[in-house]
Amino acid sequence: MRVTIAEVARRARVSKTTVSRVLNNKSDVDAATAIRVREVIAATGYIPSAGAVGLAKGRTNTVGMLVPGLTWPWMGDVLQGVADVLEAKGYGLLLNTVNRGADSMTQFARHVSAKAFDGLLLVEPPDTLSYIETLHESGLPVVMIDDRGHHRGFPSVATSxxxxxxxxxxxxxxxxxxxxxxxxxxxxxxxxxxxxxxxxxxxxxxxxxxxxxxxxxxxxxxxxxxxxxxxxxxxxxxxxxxxxxxxxxxxxxxxxxxxxxxxxxxxxxxxxxxxxxxxxxxxQPSREMGEAAATMLLDHLLDGVPLPEEPHVVPTTLVVRESA
Missing domain, CATH: 3.40.50.2300 (Response regulator)
Structure with a gap:
């Protein structure tokens, strides 16, 4: 059975917030308490979730990403563009695919409920848009990559x-x-x-x-x-x-x-x-699209820059080789 932060707090005789502050290396926890909490963590094998680590500071420093799968030929370039921007700002990436259908979406929904990430980047999987729109309307910042021409008004990065x-x-x-x-x-x-x-x-x-x-x-x-x-x-x-x-x-x-x-x-x-x-x-500038989407989302999370209502368009370029 997976050990929870509540179990660690009970065994260490502290609150869940105190456990979270220890995990975040906060200086306002006395040394004896911090040692006791860490001893319980070691003894139980507790692995902190992103939500637990971020509890004390009000954010996780993690961005979620939902994609159909990783087999699309340009997906690797998109992910690299996203990762380059996030890593430069000290953010992590929690990647979810829908390869397992409903089971995958159930797991993704658990991450949403646990507030495991501060904002979401999205390459829209089939039949998920209404759920994502609900998340966005509830206050979760969302930026879509490659909006496929469908979703004008939804924060997105597209190409021409x-x-x-x-x-x-x-x-x-x-x-x-x-x-x-x-x-x-x-x-x-x-x-x-x-x-x-x-x-x-x-x-x-x-x-x-x-x-x-x-x-x-x-x-x-x-x-x-x-x-x-x-x-x-x-x-x-x-x-x-x-x-x-x-x-x-x-x-x-x-x-x-x-x-x-x-x-x-x-x-x-x-x-x-x-x-x-x-x-x-x-x-199609896939890597640049990933970079632009991650930058847009982090500008919003870190500096409060409003997410644009119109798509941010990264232009295409004709590359002439031997076949034409």
């Missing part, structure tokens, strides 16, 4: 999906490519809609195929288009993973890239530079 897609279309148009297959993300993602709109601001695609942001989705999309006999001279895939799948399908079909077909992705993940040929792509 529409402008990024438009830059890809301009690049293809300048090269005389006008028979474009666009492979989109899932239709219910705001970023999918914005990238379609941005591309169409410049150039109308010949064929649009819905994908799923996986290499398999890109492979299947191009196989389908080739099987249907569609003539095309370019592919715009709405993320790099689908673009890499598209490259595989074109290689399989004997199409030369970029001579026969130009290919552009979106994200600029590490694999983009190692694709064959190296992938032209729209760079």
């Amino acid at each position: 999906n529409r402008a990024g897609a438009a830059s890809a279309a301009r690049h293809l148009a300048a090269a005389g490519r006008d028979r474009v297959v666009m492979i989109t993300g899932p239709a219910d993602f705001g970023c999918t809609v914005e990238r379609i709109q941005g591309f169409r601001d410049v150039l109308v695609e010949k064929v649009l195929v819905e994908g799923d942001f996986t290499p398999e989705g890109g492979l299947a999309a191009i196989r389908e288009v080739i099987a249907d006999g569609v003539e095309f001279d370019a592919v715009f895939a709405q993320n790099d993973m689908m673009a890499i799948g598209a490259l595989d399908a074109l290689r399989e079909a004997g199409r030369s890239v970029p001579d026969d077909v130009a290919v552009i992705g979106f994200d600029d993940i590490t694999l983009a530079t190692h694709a064959v040929p190296a992938l032209t792509t729209v760079r």
